[in-house]
Amino acid sequence: MADVVVEQGRVVRATGGRKGSSLRNALGRKSTVAFFLTLPLILLIALLVLYPAFYSVYLATLNKAMTKFVGLSNFTFLFKRETFWMVVRQSCIFAITAVIFKALIGFIVAHFVHNIPAKGQRKWRGMLLVPWVIPPAMSTLAWLWLFDPSYSAFNYTLSFFGVGPIPWLGDTFWARFSVILVNVWYGAPFFMIMYLAALKSVPDQLYEAAAIDGANWWQKIWHITLPMMRNIIAITTLFSLIVTFANFDIVRILTSGGPLDTTHLFATWAFQVGIQSSDIPLGACVSLFMVPILAVAAIFILRDVTKRGNEA
Amino acid sequence: MSRKTLTRRQFVAATAMSSAALITAPYVRGAYAAGKLSIGFWDHWVPGANKASTDLVNEWAAKEKVEVSIDYITSNNKKIELTAAAEAQAKSGHDILQMPSWWPQAYSENLEPLNDVMEPLLKQNGDVNGTVKYLGQSGGKWLAVPATPGSQIKGPCSRIDLMKKHAGIDVQEMYPAGSPPKADNWTMETFLKAAEACHKAGAAFGIGLGETTDSVDTAGAIFQSFGAELVNAKGDITVKTDQVRQAMEFYKKLIAFLPPDAPSWDDASNNKWLISGRGAMILNPPSAWAVAKRDAPQVAEQCWTHGFPSGPKGRFAPYLPYFWGVWSFGKNKEAAKSLLVHLSAPTSIEKFVAVSGGYDLPAYANMTSFKTWAEEGPPKGTLYHYPDPHKHQTLSIAASPAPPKVAQQIYFQATLTKMALRFARGETMDQALAWAEGECEGFMRS
Numbered sequence: 064m065a066d067v068v069v070e071q072g073r074v075v076r077a078t079g080g081r082k083g084s085s086l087r088n089a090l091g092r093k094s095t096v097a098f099f100l101t102l103p104l105i106l107l108i109a110l111l112v113l114y115p116a117f118y119s120v121y122l123a124t125l126n127k128a129m130t131k132f133v134g135l136s137n138f139t140f141l142f143k144r145e146t147f148w149m150v151v152r153q154s155c156i157f158a159i160t161a162v163i164f165k166a167l168i169g170f171i172v173a174h175f176v177h178n179i180p181a182k183g184q185r186k187w188r189g190m191l192l193v194p195w196v197i198p199p200a201m202s203t204l205a206w207l208w209l210f211d212p213s214y215s216a217f218n219y220t221l222s223f224f225g226v227g228p229i230p231w232l233g234d235t236f237w238a239r240f241s242v243i244l245v246n247v248w249y250g251a252p253f254f255m256i257m258y259l260a261a262l263k264s265v266p267d268q269l270y271e272a273a274a275i276d277g278a279n280w281w282q283k284i285w286h287i288t289l290p291m292m293r294n295i296i297a298i299t300t301l302f303s304l305i306v307t308f309a310n311f312d313i314v315r316i317l318t319s320g321g322p323l324d325t326t327h328l329f330a331t332w333a334f335q336v337g338i339q340s341s342d343i344p345l346g347a348c349v350s351l352f353m354v355p356i357l358a359v360a361a362i363f364i365l366r367d368v369t370k371r372g373n374e375a
Numbered sequence: 376m377s378r379k380t381l382t383r384r385q386f387v388a389a390t391a392m393s394s395a396a397l398i399t400a401p402y403v404r405g406a407y408a409a410g411k412l413s414i415g416f417w418d419h420w421v422p423g424a425n426k427a428s429t430d431l432v433n434e435w436a437a438k439e440k441v442e443v444s445i446d447y448i449t450s451n452n453k454k455i456e457l458t459a460a461a462e463a464q465a466k467s468g469h470d471i472l473q474m475p476s477w478w479p480q481a482y483s484e485n486l487e488p489l490n491d492v493m494e495p496l497l498k499q500n501g502d503v504n505g506t507v508k509y510l511g512q513s514g515g516k517w518l519a520v521p522a523t524p525g526s527q528i529k530g531p532c533s534r535i536d537l538m539k540k541h542a543g544i545d546v547q548e549m550y551p552a553g554s555p556p557k558a559d560n561w562t563m564e565t566f567l568k569a570a571e572a573c574h575k576a577g578a579a580f581g582i583g584l585g586e587t588t589d590s591v592d593t594a595g596a597i598f599q600s601f602g603a604e605l606v607n608a609k610g611d612i613t614v615k616t617d618q619v620r621q622a623m624e625f626y627k628k629l630i631a632f633l634p635p636d637a638p639s640w641d642d643a644s645n646n647k648w649l650i651s652g653r654g655a656m657i658l659n660p661p662s663a664w665a666v667a668k669r670d671a672p673q674v675a676e677q678c679w680t681h682g683f684p685s686g687p688k689g690r691f692a693p694y695l696p697y698f699w700g701v702w703s704f705g706k707n708k709e710a711a712k713s714l715l716v717h718l719s720a721p722t723s724i725e726k727f728v729a730v731s732g733g734y735d736l737p738a739y740a741n742m743t744s745f746k747t748w749a750e751e752g753p754p755k756g757t758l759y760h761y762p763d764p765h766k767h768q769t770l771s772i773a774a775s776p777a778p779p780k781v782a783q784q785i786y787f788q789a790t791l792t793k794m795a796l797r798f799a800r801g802e803t804m805d806q807a808l809a810w811a812e813g814e815c816e817g818f819m820r821s
Contacts, residue, residue, distance in 0.1 A: 127780075127820045128484075144817055145810075212636040212644055214651070232639035315452070321586045322638035323793055323800075335586075338456055339787040341481035341780070342820065343464075 122347040129344060137348040146324055147349070150332045154353075156239070157328055158307040161246040162300060168247065169254020169299075176255065177262045188256070195252035203316040206245045210317065235325040238318050242326050245313050250306075254299055261295040262288070294368050301364040305357050329353045411442045412710045415458060415469040417525045417697060418447035419731065420662065427730040428524065428718075435717040441710050450475065450525075462702065470705040471714065473525070476510050476772060477786065479518035479698050480779035486518045487701040492712050493517040496719050501740030504770045506694050510779065519698035520715045521738035523727040527660035528736060528761060528770060529592045529693040531684075534578070535677045535754070537655035541576040542569035550681035552756020553749060555765045558682055563600060566684035567628055573655040574632035581648030581657040582633050583640030584796050586789035590640060592693030593658045594791035595773020597629075598622045600686025605785055605815050606777035612819075614812040620804060621687070626795035638796055650674060658683075658693070661758055665732055668753075676753045680761045682768050692763065694770035696738055733758045740766075784818040 089095050126133045141147045176187050194202065209216050210231035221227040232238050269287050278286065289296075311330035314320060320327035320335060327335070329349055337346015414432065419425050425447050436443045446469065448455050459478050462468030463485045479486060493511075497503065503511075507521050533546045544565070550556045570580045583590035598604075603622035607613050630637070634648070646663035648654040650671050657663060667675035683692040699718070701711045717723060724737045725745050733747045743762040751758045763770065773791060774782035785791070790811055798807040 140817075140820065145813065211647070212634065212639060214647065228635075230636040230639065233636035234638075238639065318639060319586050319641065321789075322584075323796060324586075334453075335787065338453060338460055340784040341460075341477070342784070343460065345820070 119347040119351060122344050123351055125344045127342050127344060133344075137344050138352075141345070141348055141352070146327075146332070149324060150327045150329060150349070151352070153239075153326065154308060154328045155356075157243060157246070157310070157326075158304055161243050161250065161307050162303050164243070164247045165250040165254050165303060166296070166300060168251040169258050172251070172255045173258035173262055176259055188259070191255055192252045194249050195256075199249050200312045200316065202249065203245055203313050206241075206248075207317055210241055232318050233322055235322060238322060238326050242314050242317055245317065246307060246310060249313070250303060253303065257295055257299045258292065261292040265291045297364050297368050301361055304360055308353055308357060410440070410707075411444070412436070412471070412707050412714065413469045414443060414445045414714075415448050415455075415472040416445055417455060417473045417475075417522075418449040419524055421665070421731045421734060424524065424727075424730045424735075427726055431718060431723050431726065432714065435714050439710065439713060441707075441714075443714075448473075466702075466704045468702065470701065470707050470711045472700055472702065473522055474519065474698050474700050475525075476695050476697070477779065477783040479511055479700055480513060481783060482700070483513045483516075483518050485703055487703045487705065487708050487711075489517040489520055489701060489712065489715070490515075492520055492715050492719075496520070496716065497739075500719065500721060500724070500737070500742055503738045503740070504694065506770050506772050506775065507696050507738045509775055510696060510772065511698055513779075519700035520719060522697040522699045522718075523724050523735045523737045524731065525697035526736045526738060527695050527734065528763065529589060529596075529658050529660055529695065530680060530682055530761065530763075530768075531656050532649065532659055532661060532664055532678055532680045533656045534649075534654070534674070535679050537573060537576075537578045537677070538569065541578060541655060542572045544569055546679045546681055547754075550679065550760045552759040556682055556760065556767050558685075558767070561682070561684050563597070563625060563684050563686045567625070567632075569655075570629055570632040576655075578653065578655040579632060579634050581640075581645040581654035582629070582637065583642075583645055584630065584633065584637040584792050585640045585644075586792070587640075587642045588695065589642045589645055589659060590792045591773050591786055591789050592695065594626070594789075594795060595775075595786075596658075596683055596691045596693045596771060597626065597686070598773070598791055599691040599769075599771050599775075600683070600688055601625065602686075602688035604776065605774065605790060605811060606781050606818075608776040608778070610778050610781065610819070612812055612815045614808050614815060618688070619808065623795060623798050623804060623807065625686075627799045630795065630799040649678070661732075661734055661761060664757065665734065672753075679754070679757055682760055682763065685768075690768040691771045692768040694772060696736075733761060736762050780821075781815075781818045785815065788814065788818075790814050 122129070123137055124132055124134060125137075172191060176184060176191065179187055208214065212230075212233065215228070215231065217231065218228040221229065229237055231241050265288060269291075270283055273283050273287055308328075309330055310328055311334070314326055314328050314331045315334070318326045320331050324332075329352060333346045333349035336349055337343045416425070416428055419428075429445060432443055432445060435441075448458055455473070455475060456478065458468070459472060459474055459482060462472065463482045466485070474482075503521060511517060511519050511521060531546075533544075535546055538544045538546050549558045549561055573579055582593055598619070601622040602618040603616070605612070605614050605619070613619070634640075634654075645654075645657040645659055646666060649657045649659075649663045650667045652671065652674050661678075661680050664675055664678040664680065667678065683690055699715055701708055701715070705711060721742065724739075724742050725747075727735045728737065728742075728745050729747050733751045737743070743764045748758045748762055748764070749756060760767075772782075772786070774785035776782075777785060794807045794811040797810060798804060802810075
């Protein structure tokens, strides 16, 4: 009996030791540490992103009075609304045009900054980032005053050249132009800084080799710079597309969606329908409609990035 | 199973008794009272006006031994509407929340009935106009108490000199300070001729065609003066009527005389138009004049606030009341009701009017002749006709008399200005009306 007890005791001790060491091992593993370090962020995202996201899905299934479940009928109602399809079209025009111009301007400016000698480059980088670091709600107010019907500084300046006055925010074309312009002004520095970082990571030897082979500047850009920057361009475009699609403040401050709803985006129209017209379920539906559009874009872009990552 | 029913006599007697008790007796902290009261007030743009509210609340709190906390919430960027939506969803928040016009109806299910507060107040201060009843009542239940701070009439504020010079209209003679209006000839037709004359002279009327409230309120009053309703009181869509067509034709003519960028105007644009000296008239409460007193005194001296022109179906002026609502989930409803009675006392109302320089308008019939409106200037008497002391016009809100939850959407989607603008920009009448009809059908969701 005594042997058995000892045996059992040893066995128990041995098991306990293994458990302790496996826990120690688990805690010591890099992935576990990483998990615990990111846990606060995960909880924050769950609280501030996931919960509201699921809550808005729930809201989108209620009737206007929010008293009964109506399934997908809010979505089917939206699909029959002329204004909704106009908002879909406008959101696409706004986001795609703005992202193209931001990428283009960012790419060109990044090249200029890259070619500035290292000594003075920091000043330029800082100055060019200013539009991006000012809260857009504030900078858009300044733009509003520049476009102002009574006091527009742009129209005042144009009047010296016999041009205008231009109804910057009162005409559909100019209103769309204005909101896209402000968005490009605000977002181009983000592209610039990302592209600049990518440019700096392209080895100089590649350009030297190309120069020896007699490549001109366009061939260098096409065959070296762009392939080396493809992943950064793809990721930056995706992020910017998401943020631009979901834009609210610029349109809200400049035009409130007018004239005749022709500058409304998903977010501004969702606000008008959900909060101002007290139809929260329909407002939730409008904002949720962004999800499938962005999901499709994200799938295509990220699949391409992963494919190239695997090839590398 | 027997069920005790309340007879009409019993109900009237109970209401009368509780009303009398509420008016005469001070609020006494009972077993249900937590002793604290949280209030969300509209953040007034007039410097010092918030202090008057705070003083009145503190005066009441000291007497009733209630601990109060006040948040002043700006109406900029719809902060009050967002607060109301969040509190209604969370079923938690302030005990009293000041709400703009449409919100008592929007949250009617979450608001404490206030008949016991309103009935004695109506006896004390006089009846309220139809718009206050339309927005503040549902099924005989008072949803909220009309608040003096923030409530306003958006009537014409004209430049005396420019109207005389370009349109040949003496607005002071038409609306003399201290006397009833002599405005029989002040019709939509005269208004249109004046708009044309001032436009030709380079001093166009500053009327917005945007999606914010000033633009919508103007459109509302003009449509109503033609008897044009998009949805009637029963909830039937009545877009394709002769009255709506007449209003649209009138608007199309008017739009030709407005600034070309009027479709992009917000609620600040018309103020800037007047203060910059570019326009002969705007349709706004006297806030623009008050700012002009500070920034452009030579403009302010020439401003005169007066009544709206009349149309074939009457003289309508846009009226936007604010309300104080008590959430049904509030923790101290009895104290909240007691405070609302205090804030609606004639002395409190007079104080609100005085500190706002006459901007704030009481909803009650007996409260439209305070000396503030007669004395404010320059020019002296400029605000005399602002509160409509001679009951010369019908105070109304755009999209009424449609059922409020439908009307709120017509109002905030700016259907009236949009349909007028579509017609003016080249759509046929039938196209513009068909568009508006489609919109109204969408607003019928329940």
